[in-house]
Amino acid sequence: MTPAVADGGTQTGRGSTPSTGEDVRKGRRALLAATVGGVVESFDWTLYAVLAPFFAAQVFPGDDPVTQLLGAYLGFAVGFVVRPLGSYLMGRIADARGRRFGLTLSMAVISVASVLIAALPTAATIGAAAPVLLVGLRLVQGLSMGGENPSAAAYVTETAPRSVRFLYSALSYSGVIIGNILSFGVLTLLLGTLGKDGVTGGGWRIGFLVAAVLGLLALWIRRGAQESEEFAEQAAHRPTAAERRALLRTHSRQLAAVFLITLGATIGYYFGTTYLPQYAAQLGVVSAADSAAAMLLPLVALIAAMAVVGRLADRLGALRTLRTGLALLTVATVPLMTALAHRTLPMWLVTVVYLLLIAAPIGLANVLFAQLFPVAVRVVAMGVPFTLATGLFGGTFPLLAQALGKAGHLTLVPWWAAGAAAVSFLGTFLIRPPTDPSASDSIPPATREDPA
Structure with missing residues (x-):
């Protein structure tokens, strides 16, 4: 087991010395x-x-x-x-x-x-x-x-x-x-x-x-x-096409994890930032114009929440923080939207709380996903499953939600989003330390320490 650095960061090939001013x-x-x-x-x-x-x-x-x-x-x-x-x-x-x-x-x-x-x-x-x-x-x-x-x-x-x-x-x-x-x-x-x-x-x-x-x-x-120093250090040792394919096969679990985690995160993102005003309008809670106009401050709150979650991940471990965020998103989505439908909670509060819940899945994914793969195939290995899940599930979510509403099943929309978050939560357990030694610096410390 490789020990984690004290601040919750990730060890790299450049050693474990603290970050300098430069x-x-x-x-x-x-x-x-x-x-x-x-x-x-x-x-x-x-x-x-x-x-x-x-x-x-x-x-x-x-x-x-x-x-x-x-x-x-x-x-x-x-x-x-x-x-x-x-x-x-x-x-x-x-x-x-x-x-x-x-x-x-x-x-x-x-x-x-x-x-x-x-x-x-x-x-x-x-x-x-x-x-x-x-x-x-x-x-x-x-x-x-x-x-x-x-x-x-x-x-x-x-x-x-x-x-x-x-x-x-x-x-x-x-x-x-x-x-x-x-x-x-x-x-x-x-x-x-x-x-x-x-x-x-x-x-x-x-x-x-x-x-x-x-x-x-x-x-x-x-x-x-x-240029990234980490890339520059390995630029002289570019793998062949066969070696790249072997690296990708070695990291097949991580590829699946990226796809599954992105699935719930992208549905949550599009629900919270794109479709939620229309959802509230279809419920008859507020007009579409009023709900859309009320999105500015919640989006600003989302940015602040992402920064807070990022700092927590640096201190507590990214995987642990991500799992907590996905678990909360899973259990809170349906109750939140039910409260909105019954006017128990106002639209602005539901919007803010829901966007706070998606802060961890979307705020941590960039670096967490990239760390799962060695430098030589990092962009391809992270990008393909990420964009595939985004296109299949995030890009189609407003269309699916609209179709459910038209068919008289609008209340199923939150259940779909909650189910997707649950899938993403389970997907985090696919993350394992890689067998390829060249990627030993690619796994967050929380992953190394957690037998799950």
């Missing part, structure tokens, strides 16, 4: 480089969804608004479908060429695609080529975004000071929440200044230009970031 400064620069990518990715992803009703009529030919909107949402779905492939392709690049190169490449592609979407000719100008180009650009963005989060997770894992590694995990993932908030802020600003007709008439392009500017800012920050 380590902390480098770690903060790396954290910023990783976090801005999450902001841009989430901003661009959410912005497309909220602007789709405004640009659909311009980009998709025809006279039926419903058909045009469905076409726009097809472009949204394409991104989910190709993300696992993007995790593999971009992950191979990041595992071979370096974290900094992978992060810079993915952000450059996302930014260029945003510019091209902003400049996209309308269907009235180029006909059916307009939607084809839009879907193609979203496909390219989806491929790049598939490698963005896993590459950032690996980078934070390899550069963060050991004593605050899971705090950095939470802070880096908070970029996703910030991106969501900014996207709704931009839409509100556009509607306030241009009006609905102005946004529909072409103002939507400004949103994608903002996404491109944010991407270029992130690209500039990342170009100044240093």
